[in-house]
Amino acid sequence: MTTKTAPRNAVSLDQLKVGDGGFVGKISQMTSAALASMANFDPHLERRLMEIGFIPGEPLKVLHKGFFGGEPIAVRIGHSTFALRRFEAALISVIPHDE
Amino acid sequence: MNNAATLTPLPTPLPHSPLVALVGNPNCGKTALFNRLTGARQKVANFAGVTVERKIGRYIGSSGRIWQILDLPGTYSINANTPDEQITQSVITGQHPSEPLPDALVCVVDATNLRRGLRIALELKQLKLPMVLAVNMMDVATKRHIHIDLAALSATLGMPVVDTVAVRAHGEANLVAALEQLPLAAEKHPPAQLLPTSVMELQDEVNAILKQCVVNQHSASPWTDKIDRVVLHPILGTALFLLLMFLVFQAVFSWAAGPMDLIKNGMEQLGNLVQDTMSEGMLRELISKGIIGGSGAVLVFLPQIVILFFFILTLEDSGYLPRAAFLLDRLMGSVGLSGRAFIPLLSSFACAIPGIMSTRTIQNPRDRLTTIMIAPLMTCSARLPVYALIIAAFIPDQTVLGILNLQGVVLFILYMAGILSAMAVAWVLKPRNKTHHALMLELPDYRWPNLHNLMLGLWERIRIFVTRVGTIILALMVLLWFLSSFPGAPEHADHPAIYYSIAGLLGRGLEVLFAPIGFNWQICIALVPGMAAREVAVAALGTVYALSQHGDNLAQTLQPLIAQSWSLPTALSLLAWYVFAPQCIATLSVVRRETNSWRYPLIMVSYLFGLAYLASFLTYRIALLF
Numbered sequence: 001m002t003t004k005t006a007p008r009n010a011v012s013l014d015q016l017k018v019g020d021g022g023f024v025g026k027i028s029q030m031t032s033a034a035l036a037s038m039a040n041f042d043p044h045l046e047r048r049l050m051e052i053g054f055i056p057g058e059p060l061k062v063l064h065k066g067f068f069g070g071e072p073i074a075v076r077i078g079h080s081t082f083a084l085r086r087f088e089a090a091l092i093s094v095i096p097h098d099e
Numbered sequence: 100m101n102n103a104a105t106l107t108p109l110p111t112p113l114p115h116s117p118l119v120a121l122v123g124n125p126n127c128g129k130t131a132l133f134n135r136l137t138g139a140r141q142k143v144a145n146f147a148g149v150t151v152e153r154k155i156g157r158y159i160g161s162s163g164r165i166w167q168i169l170d171l172p173g174t175y176s177i178n179a180n181t182p183d184e185q186i187t188q189s190v191i192t193g194q195h196p197s198e199p200l201p202d203a204l205v206c207v208v209d210a211t212n213l214r215r216g217l218r219i220a221l222e223l224k225q226l227k228l229p230m231v232l233a234v235n236m237m238d239v240a241t242k243r244h245i246h247i248d249l250a251a252l253s254a255t256l257g258m259p260v261v262d263t264v265a266v267r268a269h270g271e272a273n274l275v276a277a278l279e280q281l282p283l284a285a286e287k288h289p290p291a292q293l294l295p296t297s298v299m300e301l302q303d304e305v306n307a308i309l310k311q312c313v314v315n316q317h318s319a320s321p322w323t324d325k326i327d328r329v330v331l332h333p334i335l336g337t338a339l340f341l342l343l344m345f346l347v348f349q350a351v352f353s354w355a356a357g358p359m360d361l362i363k364n365g366m367e368q369l370g371n372l373v374q375d376t377m378s379e380g381m382l383r384e385l386i387s388k389g390i391i392g393g394s395g396a397v398l399v400f401l402p403q404i405v406i407l408f409f410f411i412l413t414l415e416d417s418g419y420l421p422r423a424a425f426l427l428d429r430l431m432g433s434v435g436l437s438g439r440a441f442i443p444l445l446s447s448f449a450c451a452i453p454g455i456m457s458t459r460t461i462q463n464p465r466d467r468l469t470t471i472m473i474a475p476l477m478t479c480s481a482r483l484p485v486y487a488l489i490i491a492a493f494i495p496d497q498t499v500l501g502i503l504n505l506q507g508v509v510l511f512i513l514y515m516a517g518i519l520s521a522m523a524v525a526w527v528l529k530p531r532n533k534t535h536h537a538l539m540l541e542l543p544d545y546r547w548p549n550l551h552n553l554m555l556g557l558w559e560r561i562r563i564f565v566t567r568v569g570t571i572i573l574a575l576m577v578l579l580w581f582l583s584s585f586p587g588a589p590e591h592a593d594h595p596a597i598y599y600s601i602a603g604l605l606g607r608g609l610e611v612l613f614a615p616i617g618f619n620w621q622i623c624i625a626l627v628p629g630m631a632a633r634e635v636a637v638a639a640l641g642t643v644y645a646l647s648q649h650g651d652n653l654a655q656t657l658q659p660l661i662a663q664s665w666s667l668p669t670a671l672s673l674l675a676w677y678v679f680a681p682q683c684i685a686t687l688s689v690v691r692r693e694t695n696s697w698r699y700p701l702i703m704v705s706y707l708f709g710l711a712y713l714a715s716f717l718t719y720r721i722a723l724l725f
Contacts, residue, residue: 044180045537050298051175052539053215058302063324067333068429072438072538074331079212079319083425083540085432 014089021061025093053077116165123207125173126543128235131265133170151186203229210240217305226290229281237262246314266549320544347410358402366395389580400480407449412556416548435529440470447477451686463536476521481634492662493670516678579628616715617669668722675718679711
């Protein structure tokens with residue numbers, strides 16, 4: 001997945017494994033196809049993700065994942081920990097650590 | 100020096116009562132700080148027209164000035180996206196229709212998470228209202244060797260900055276002192292415009308400030324990660340969760356036994372005292388049977404409610420409940436609920452009312468509504484007396500499968516029936532189009548539960564419950580007593596007096612409707628006052644069966660009587676009825692208040708009534724076959 005603003009190796013947060021970390025790249029816009037499949041989609045979701053701390057440049061790390069289907073995902077972001085569902089995590093692109 | 104000089108000088112200008120609003124992130128200890136400032140002098144209600152909790156309290160300063168403290172809902176920003184944020188924004192900008200503009204703001208931030216907290220502080224600063232920054236949980240920050248230069252922070256932000264420790268006695272002292280120093284305007288000036296802000300720019304600004312004023316800011320809680328490795332572990336965590344739930348319910352039933360006996364005996368003795376001292380007559384019967392007997396039958400559940408809430412509040416304060424929500428999110432998501440629904444549903448095992456009120460933490464309106472609708476299916480403590488009576492009368496006290504008590508098994512089945520039907524109802528209500536609801540659940544650092552907050556929380560529950568007993572339930576018992584006593588029986592009556600009373604007439608009328616599910620007219624009468632509160636049905640059955648005992652003692656003498664006069668299918672049918680029974684006016688009125696419409700309470704009554712009738716019908720008809 002490549003975009004203009006994020007470096008080439010950016011991956012979405014839901015692709016990371018437990019223990020993986022990096023920096024927030026950007027919060028993507030929902031694709032129109034995805035939007036169409038979500039009648040009740042929260043239009044403020046991107047802004048709210050940023051307000052809880054998913055701000056480009058902030059460090060993050062995946063701490064835990066749920067047992068069934070890898071959901072929810074517990075993420076350390078800045079100095080807080082939040083649990084997200086997979087589709088929320090998919091909106092966040094991550095620039096992994098260099099190692 | 101004359102005498103007058105030794106008196107405290109009158110503060111000038113004359114003390115008015117300034118209004119201070121507390122604003123801050125969730126989990127920053129804002130409510131604990133509010134509790135510390137106001138103690139038990141607080142009023143909890145809703146903001147007009149919405150279901151956002153409004154907490155206001157008073158604090159009397161050293162100068163004698165009375166401060167009014169308003170605890171605004173915890174928010175991550177003041178951008179007015181969620182109902183909580185809309186309230187916060189409209190209050191602090193003076194645009195709320197019924198709330199006055201605060202004289203001053205206190206922005207509460209978590210000392211260990213300034214990175215997030217200072218964003219909201221910068222947003223608030225735009226308003227140019229008198230403002231103090233309270234850097235809370237300073238004790239935790241010190242332990243983690245996070246050093247915050249308060250003077251530098253104050254200089255950079257251009258506002259007074261104080262450190263507070265809300266969980267420690269007098270931990271609010273610095274804040275109080277700073278408030279007294281604030282230059283309050285005699286007349287309020289409208290706040291400056293709140294300009295739209297970019298979260299990114301704010302964060303850049305915050306990070307620059309932190310670099311200057313904070314040393315060792317990245318130090319994290321040493322044990323939160325370690326505890327979470329067990330608590331959030333797919334297998335260990337789930338096992339721990341089940342164990343905790345088992346312990347909670349075990350405690351609710353076993354620890355409560357002693358205090359319950361105490362209340363029961365106390366109320367009985369009070370009833371006897373009235374019987375012995377008052378002269379015979381209508382009034383004596385009303386007081387001893389109607390009032391003391393009726394309220395005693397309900398008050399006896401107070402210990403169970405207190406114990407359940409003790410656990411809920413402790414788990415909440417320590418940070419465990421969001422972890423439980425994390426573990427259950429996937430399971431609850433499969434029926435269209437959010438993991439957040441776990442907390443309200445757990446509370447509903449004590450009583451659906453606080454459960455429904457705590458659905459406010461669910462942001463998605465649809466998820467919240469579904470949770471409200473299924474909350475009454477959790478077996479609340481009010482159903483226990485009904486279950487206890489019928490189980491004791493009809494289910495033999497024997498051991499099955501070597502270790503299990505049959506009565507206990509039946510009780511467990513009734514609880515499970517409630518949970519499973521709640522899941523089924525949620526699944527039916529689940530939107531069929533593919534919708535995704537955000538979770539965004541914060542997992543705060545673990546901390547020791549604070550006794551002061553715990554006691555205040557418990558006190559609030561006790562107050563709500565006892566008020567309910569003292570008002571609705573009491574009034575209904577008196578009413579029922581009148582309805583069952585008038586008019587009196589004719590001479591040479593073949594039936595007990597109640598048969599001829601208004602209540603008897605009503606019961607016999609309802610019997611037509613309920614005969615297909617095996618209810619006799621006595622049960623039908625008891626169902627009517629049971630509308631107010633389910634547990635009243637037991638007291639009502641007692642009245643109906645014209646017994647002369649008091650309070651909870653009713654259940655014990657009533658038991659052999661119903662064992663003789665009801666068939667087993669009738670008893671099982673009544674048990675099934677009470678799994679669903681929509682009979683609780685207090686719950687319905689809370690649903691109305693929380694949803695701001697009559698629509699949802701009406702839907703709730705109809706669907707619960709329908710399910711109750713269906714379940715009882717099936718139970719009765721199947722049981723008749725054996």
